[in-house]
Amino acid sequence: xxxxxxxxxxxxxGRRLCIKCxxxxxxxxxxxxxxxxFPLCMFSGGFRPFNGDLLLVEYSMNPGTSNMxxxxxxxxxxxxxxxxxxxxxxxxxxxxxxxxxFTLDSLHxxxxxxxxxxxxxxxxxxxxxxxxxxxxxxxxTPLEMVN
Numbered sequence: 001x002x003x004x005x006x007x008x009x010x011x012x013x014g015r016r017l018c019i020k021c022x023x024x025x026x027x028x029x030x031x032x033x034x035x036x037x038f039p040l041c042m043f044s045g046g047f048r049p050f051n052g053d054l055l056l057v058e059y060s061m062n063p064g065t066s067n068m069x070x071x072x073x074x075x076x077x078x079x080x081x082x083x084x085x086x087x088x089x090x091x092x093x094x095x096x097x098x099x100x101x102f103t104l105d106s107l108h109x110x111x112x113x114x115x116x117x118x119x120x121x122x123x124x125x126x127x128x129x130x131x132x133x134x135x136x137x138x139x140x141t142p143l144e145m146v147n
Contacts, residue, residue, distance in 0.1 A: 015060050019076055021129055022053045030073070032057065038070040047075060047126070047138055050106045054127040075126040079135065083143060086119045096123055101130040102137035109140050 020032035029037040030049050040048070049055065054076040060069045081100070088095045092104040094115060100123060102115070109115070120143045128136035 015058055015071060018057050018059065020055050020057050020073075022049045022051055022055065024051060025049065030055075036068055036070075038073060042070070042073055048106055049073075049075075050103065050128070050136060052129040053136060054129065075138075077127045078138075079125050080122070081125060082122045083120055084123060086115050086117055086121060089115065089117050095133070096121065096137055096140075099133050100125050100135040100137050101128065101133045102140065107137060107140055110142070113140075113142055115140060115142075 020036075022030055023033060024031040025040075028040055030040055030042075031037040032055065043049065055073045056076050057070060058072040060071065061067065062069065081096075084097045084100070086094060086096055087098045094102050096102060102123075104114075107115075115121070122141045122143065123137040124139045125135040125137050127134060130136060
């Protein structure tokens with residue numbers, strides 16, 4: 001992330017939108033390429049990007065340079081899915097309806113709840129580029145659990 005030149009206003013620089021994929025994450029920053037990143041604190045609320053997530057990024061370019069200034073970033077799309085089934089679990093990762101990836105490393109769940117195989121849940125999912133799926137669950141709420 002680069003600072004705007006002193007005295008510049010973002011409106012004069014011409015903001016643009018692009019779709020970018022999260023390539024890596026550190027404790028403080030989200031990378032959308034090897035050299036382009038922005039602070040994690042740019043995201044408010046419960047959303048925390050994960051590798052492979054697709055983001056809608058508002059940016060401008062520093063005049064005369066190839067430096068990109070990130071003004072905002074958000075999930076490209078999100079979708080609420082009600083009464084869907086956890087269809088597989090492998091360690092800290094799993095799938096819902098065999099098409100929605102989740103990982104306990106970034107999933108918002110009620111305190112004390114751990115997803116179980118065949119649990120019926122409501123999820124909020126975002127666009128991602130994970131192997132074999134195009135959605136990643138960012139939150140999950142159980143409706144009932146099947147033993």
